[in-house]
Amino acid sequence: MREIIVSGMRPTGRLHLGHYHGVLKNWLRLQEEAECYFFVADWHALTTHYETIQGISVAVWDLLIEWLAVGVDPDKAVLFIQSHVPEHAELALLLGMLTPLSWLERVPTFKDQQEKLRERDLATFGFLGYPLLMTADILVYDAHKVPVGADQVAHLEISRELARRFNSFYGRDADAATQVEKGLQVMGKRAAKTFLSLQQRFQQDGDALAVSEAVVFLGGQAGLSAEMREQLLAHLEGKGREILREPQALLTAASKMPGLDGQKMSKSYGNTIPLREAPEVVRKKIRTMPTDPARVARTDPGTPEKCPVWALHQVYSGPETQAWVRNGCTTASIGCLDCKQPVIEAVLAEQAPIRERAEYWAARPQQLTEIAHAGAQRARQRAAQTLERVRAAMGLAHERHDC
Structure with a gap:
């Protein structure tokens, strides 16, 4: 089975040589090695530009044109427009049911972007919840890896944590819950309270040290059986049967493409050479x-x-x-x-x-439309498999039983 790779770009204008050397050349390599899903993230554009939508539609097609122009091949990779695959939105909604607000508020870019884009009103659910949509973009395809730069690894971590949390809630066997409950009773109220505080630190606050502290703490609880310790630690870490795959970061080399002034090539610096x-x-x-x-x-x-x-x-x-x-x-x-x-x-x-x-x-808008439509159909087929598992796990696979 080939690895599944997912990556996308926001339609914020035409691409430049920095994009080509930093991202697209990597896509050209990946499409030969893996099952790739490359999408135009038009919903993501709305999280920051919902008041100024002029130009987004044109930018969507410009992006697709330039991907094709550099050699991204719709016969080798699935190319599509995010809003043409509603499964992204459904999974984002369902993930939102179990996502602590504190997780969204601590995403590194949340406050950074609010500071950089002060002229825009970003006190919206869409902006706060964009990590959920990003996570759905990735998890809905069972992605093994996501190409990111070293400075973006932290952004992917919330997707991994949400997959883990989902699997913890919906991937546990009934016997596991019984073992956890027995373990808490054996420890006694004070020790159980300490354990649950460690669980909260890890699952809600994202404190990785809580796991190693829990290992030591559980090791000191003489009344616990080895099975109880194992189940309690799995409960704390949110481990369960894998319904949603935890994606891994595929580290990509930083772009070596300098701008016209010697800084990194970026539209915000006004130093670019468009493709x-x-x-x-x-x-x-x-x-x-x-x-x-x-x-x-x-x-x-x-x-x-x-x-x-x-x-x-x-x-x-x-x-x-x-x-x-x-x-x-x-x-x-x-x-x-x-x-x-x-x-x-x-x-x-x-x-x-x-x-x-x-x-x-x-000069061939009809062919572009057909490529986008075919890509969306292929993407939806893959996404439907994930949503079927998710709905069943969350008790939403309702079947009618006529009397």
């Missing part, structure tokens, strides 16, 4: 990039490490060109425009086939 940027605009952007401040005159020597253009050479130039740049810069035998020319040529060469394929798909 479909017109050649004349690309030339102008790179030719006007800042360089080493020490090179005021053409004859002034410079230091490549102090120049944003050097960072682009490390992405686009081979050892021979890099050696030519370093020698020419430090000896002032080449000018800054000379240094930039190989980068311009390499970027244009990379963009040319992408731009051509994007124009092809942009």
